[in-house]
Amino acid sequence: MLPISAFDPEGFLRELQDWTPEVAEQIAAGENIHLTPAHWEILELLRAYYQRFDSSPAMRPLVKWVAQQLGPDKGRSIYLLSLFPGSPAKLGSKIAGLPKPDNCL
Amino acid sequence: MLLHTLSRSPAHSALRDCLAVLGPDDALLLLGDGVYAALAGSEAAELLAASGAALFVLDADAALAGVRERLLPGATVVDDDGFVALSERYSRQLAWY
Amino acid sequence: MTAAARKSILVVSRHAHPGSSLPRSALDTALAAAAFDQPVALLFQGEGVLQLLSEQDSRAAGVRNLRKVLDSLPLYEIETLHVDAAAAAAFGLDRDALPAGAEWLDAAGIRALLARHDHVLGF
Numbered sequence: 001m002l003p004i005s006a007f008d009p010e011g012f013l014r015e016l017q018d019w020t021p022e023v024a025e026q027i028a029a030g031e032n033i034h035l036t037p038a039h040w041e042i043l044e045l046l047r048a049y050y051q052r053f054d055s056s057p058a059m060r061p062l063v064k065w066v067a068q069q070l071g072p073d074k075g076r077s078i079y080l081l082s083l084f085p086g087s088p089a090k091l092g093s094k095i096a097g098l099p100k101p102d103n104c105l
Numbered sequence: 106m107l108l109h110t111l112s113r114s115p116a117h118s119a120l121r122d123c124l125a126v127l128g129p130d131d132a133l134l135l136l137g138d139g140v141y142a143a144l145a146g147s148e149a150a151e152l153l154a155a156s157g158a159a160l161f162v163l164d165a166d167a168a169l170a171g172v173r174e175r176l177l178p179g180a181t182v183v184d185d186d187g188f189v190a191l192s193e194r195y196s197r198q199l200a201w202y
Numbered sequence: 203m204t205a206a207a208r209k210s211i212l213v214v215s216r217h218a219h220p221g222s223s224l225p226r227s228a229l230d231t232a233l234a235a236a237a238f239d240q241p242v243a244l245l246f247q248g249e250g251v252l253q254l255l256s257e258q259d260s261r262a263a264g265v266r267n268l269r270k271v272l273d274s275l276p277l278y279e280i281e282t283l284h285v286d287a288a289a290a291a292a293f294g295l296d297r298d299a300l301p302a303g304a305e306w307l308d309a310a311g312i313r314a315l316l317a318r319h320d321h322v323l324g325f
Contacts, residue, residue: 197319
């Protein structure tokens with residue numbers, strides 16, 4: 001368990017390198033989300049996105065990125081909303097240990 | 106048909122980048138340190154005149170910089186109301202700074 | 203939002219990263235406009251072409267690798283990056299150094315690009 005000081009006031013991890021799958025479970029529990037393989041598939045894509053583009057995606061690019069990587073069935077807002085209710089880009093980034101997306105309008 | 110505004114001195118890359126695209130259908134308003142580009146006899150002023158663009162200089166900034174009496178003859182001095190009128194005439198603006 | 207309300211926006215980015223924060227502002231503006239479903243294009247002019255160098259190692263400086271962020275633009279429906287060809291040549295950059303799909307423009311091409319957008323924003 002990471003101490004609360006490891007997170008910013010909105011609950012985003014301050015240091016990317018502090019992230020582990022256990023930390024993801026800890027953040028998800030705080031958001032009342034139980035991580036399933038379907039969640040992990042998206043979390044891994046989010047981390048790959050960050051590696052490649054040095055930023056966290058907003059909603060639209062996230063949908064497009066998931067569609068490119070996993071096909072059109074999963075590259076849909078409704079599917080991502082079912083896993084990460086409310087704001088999939090923001091919530092997914094938070095659990096994946098990434099910074100808050102800049103353009104979450 | 107663009108209204109360009111330039112607010113950097115002629116030594117800055119803003120002038121060069123602006124000149125690269127400035128056309129005879131355009132207007133250029135000099136403000137801030139940009140007013141030095143209209144100094145009569147200067148290299149910058151010659152390049153601006155050659156562009157064919159309509160040239161305007163903001164009165165207060167030209168006075169502050171001490172160039173008001175040394176402006177390129179083709180330049181028109183405008184006050185704030187003149188600036189507003191230019192903005193109305195040209196619906197699209199591009200700021201160089 | 204209706205199609206009639208869509209306005210084409212050209213963002214002109216002409217400062218070097220990371221010495222100036224303007225490139226980051228230019229990019230944020232483009233991404234925000236794209237998020238509102240407005241057609242956006244980007245032009246890298248003058249020193250701005252230096253933002254496109256792919257070997258930026260920005261970790262130590264704590265800033266983003268801007269080229270990596272720029273590579274995500276197609277996912278925001280911003281498909282084409284326009285490059286000031288004269289500036290790129292002046293900095294010794296050839297096509298291999300810059301993004302593969304970039305459109306290289308001479309002065310006349312840049313004027314045409316400025317002319318065909320509803321709004322132009324300089325950074």
